[in-house]
Amino acid sequence: MTMHQRRRTRRALAHLLLHLLFLAICFATLVPILYAVSVSLNADNSLLSSNFRFIPEQFTLRNYQAVFTQEPVMLWLVNTLILALATVAICLAVSVPAAYVFSRMRFKGRRPVLRLLVLLYSFPSVLSMFAIYRLLSPLGFVNTHLGLILIYTGTMAEFGLLNMKGYFDTIPVEIEEAASIDGASRAQIVLRVVLPLAQPSILVTAVQVLIYVWNEYLFATTFMTGAEHYTLAAGLYSLQATEISGSWPVFAAASLVVSLPILVVFFAIQRHMTSGLTAGGVKG
Template identity: 70%
Template sequence: MMTRKTKTTIGLIFLNIFFIILCFLTLVPILYAVSVSLNENNSLLSSNFSFIPKNFTLQNYAAVFVEKPIMLWLKNSLILATSTLVIALGTGIPAAYVFSRKSFVGRKLILRTLILLYAFPSLLSMTALYKLLSPMGLINTKVGLIIVYTGTEAVFALWNMKGYFDTIPHEIEEAAMIDGATPLQIVIRVVLPLAKPTIAVTAMMVLIYVWNEYIFAINFMTGSDTYTLAAGLYSLQATEMNGSWPIFAAASIVVSIPILIVFFALQRNMTTGLTSGGVKG
């Protein structure tokens, strides 16, 4: 008769096998794109297709940087992502702390209004945003797109950070105050270090949103020199329907690399818990 420990071990083995298979299935589209990007033949679907390219070549990746303005699109995306990230976190984090720690008239009404606005489909607000930005000359400009992105992501940062600040015990701040710390020092030296994991997750979510967003980008940015990476890929797909799918696949892989680098750089902070931070503090 199997012991409880043996049953637990067998259960964990099957669970690990299940997740390995699940991870492989989720990687199939990525592996497919990599295979197409390394294939010299211009084929997307064929009966003799294999994940290992029969006509291996790196020419498609070279064509991405030589024939397509990928570096210009990368520059535009970096400017938009960095600006949106700084403004959204710079306004969302202080606002989240205030809403978490302070009580004032209209607090609940403001929070409910913000969540209602955030839940409103952005696609339905496109016409209104266009009419608001057009008289100010902000259409086809990075500033206009940053305003649109920040308006959405600042609310997300506020709500995401507020939920985390609510879980931080008030006793930690009270202890710091007894030790002579000022309110500003409490926030900078106590609260923010504890909130580092959530700040990392929030920053990552904001970055992914801006990096992948293309609906506003293709409608508010009309020139190819102002395209973001997502908008550029969309236009590339539209023009490559009868062209080179391997080049499009290569461009898709190249666009994904910066996000992967940022994710692995933030992975340690994203997996750090509140309890360990409190103990170390």
């Protein structure tokens, strides 16, 4: 065997081992999902008992039927959709123009403001919970969807600004200058040139905000009371509030059902995820 053949053999073996490693990692990440599927198809609420099996002895779809008939999961889904769509719309309406301004304009205090935004975004949101409650309570926004929308928008608008500002930085200024020479106004340049080029970053930002609102639990349970106001995260927790009264199969079935919309959205824009995330960073 020649030296070249040995190198090719070593390279092929290295690639094989790397693929096997990735397959093992993927399987490990899928184990909790497969476990939830198994529990949701189990006819018995025996998760905590000694006779529980990964492959149920008796399969049933009764748990999925209970999600739609016995529990207000659809009401929680509607509440979450209202919060998510409103938050995504407001976040994009605020962060897209702000990101463009911070990317293209050079004004006094620009760098300190960016650094302050990064500093504020690095703090855990739980630290501001008491202050937010004191601000919203006199306005009557506690236990309302509008209050949660304001909280979510204030939290994720910073992320949208910082992420899309980095993407706008990667768009060559010469493209805008060429459009300006051709007679395009600033509004036309932004709407017809910049925004179409920044579509991957805008889509990724929208999905990240959507996922945050979909999974957010802390503020939803703190500022909302009553099952009719619950979001999906808060409602799912209420299904399994206690290990004695809760039904693990119904909880698992509900968790899988409410995860499907996010999976559909994620796979729909998967091709934009890499460019939209890797290009989004804070630059001077």
